[in-house]
Amino acid sequence: MAGGWTRDGAVQDQIDDTVLDAVNGARARLPSGEGATHCEDCGEEIPERRRRALPGARTCVPCQAERDAHRVIGGINRRSSKDSQLR
Numbered sequence: 001m002a003g004g005w006t007r008d009g010a011v012q013d014q015i016d017d018t019v020l021d022a023v024n025g026a027r028a029r030l031p032s033g034e035g036a037t038h039c040e041d042c043g044e045e046i047p048e049r050r051r052r053a054l055p056g057a058r059t060c061v062p063c064q065a066e067r068d069a070h071r072v073i074g075g076i077n078r079r080s081s082k083d084s085q086l087r
Contacts, residue, residue: 031056039063 035056038045041063050057059067 031058041066 033056036058039060040058
């Protein structure tokens with residue numbers, strides 16, 4: 001159902017574009033190029049299997065997990081906002 005000056009399907013097109021932008025942004029942030037043989041954070045050797053699975057890897061799995069645990073994505077804590085809405 002269109003509303004106002006919009007055509008049918010315009011809302012879905014906007015949703016699709018938003019998802020596509022997010023996917024392209026995530027792909028752009030993926031490491032690329034030649035990765036490191038040793039972790040940038042702890043200096044331990046990065047296993048060959050990780051370097052093959054993730055070309056451009058610059059950290060070992062434990063150090064990357066630590067980095068990810070402290071990362072705030074988008075600045076919105078979506079879990080808390082949903083919990084507060086359900087109460």
